[in-house]
Amino acid sequence: MTKHYINQEPFDPYSVEQLTPEQEAFYQAPQWKLVWWKFSRHRVAVFCMLFLFVLYASIFISEFLAPYNLHSRHTDNIYSPPQPVHLFHDGAFVGLFVYGLDYNLNMETLKREYRANPERVDRIRFFCQGDAYEFWGLFEARLHFVCPAEGGTLFLLGTDRLGRDILSRMIYGARISLTIGLIGIAISFMLGITIGGLAGYYGGWVDALVQRLIEIFRSFPELPLWMALAAILPVTWSPLWVYFGITIILGLLDWPGLARAVRSKLLSLREEDFTVAAQLMGAKPRRIIFRHLLPSFASHLIASVTLAVPTMILGETALSFLGLGLRPPITSWGVLLSESQNINAVELYPWLMLPVVPVILVVLAFNFLGDGLRDAADPYK
Incomplete structure (x- = not known):
């Protein structure tokens, strides 16, 4: 039999190994700070978050950032190719500039041919006066971040069939393509959280009804259903009403996935001790769902938001590309495509496909951001 020994010496708290300030701060940190610390170590996700922040911040000053007005036409430069930017001319440092273009129409192929003229050095200007525009429709201004040289051109991504600068139209189009995802997600989350929360909390016939409704929605092919609903929008609607119509359609068709996720989470959480305690204290179902249950998996909802926004953007792009979504004069990346x-x-003219590049970058950025948030949801892992 093993003997037990008891130390008769008085307890000295300073003899116990003390926690370092870093360890103490970690164990006492709230959950949101633990999530942020782990998320900040995901460098790709942090970079994508900064990229998306800059992109969304740019939509507030699109008119200032674009070299030309949205509707400016350059009839002498129809289907002009992108002009590369240079720093040196004849071995001497000049600064940022582009070479002027000489135009020629090939009478055999009827193709517009442009050739860089090394004798025309068009220096790029910054914070300069250019095309007039109405800033958010409030007041008229002419200040631009970047402008072509006096009497020169600056088509960094080329022009379209009407001689309009593609880069400027892409900058303007970001305002529509990026915001349509946020508004659609707001509608989708309001429906998904409400319907899924009721199904998960009450169960029974409510859960069965919601599940059958979700199965009906999920049984339809997504893109054809979008196309069918978008096609019924009246052609007499103004572009603004079409924008809101497409947004509502995308939001109404994206809620079933979130509702099913919320329902499954609430089915497991409604039996927890804190939920039973809230019920015994007389809390109403609405308070239990929105104040106790949903915050328990808020990190999952945040990750779902970042993964659902690209779906909205791709949906709008696809509908506009097929001619069933937004229509001119509204400009979005789908309209440009x-x-x-x-x-x-x-x-x-392959540069007409360049508007697909920001679509790809934004979708990838949201997916990487969602992965980082999902990994950071469990800070103790």
């Missing part, structure tokens, strides 16, 4: 439906135009 509709210019590239003609394969002959793409073969001759």
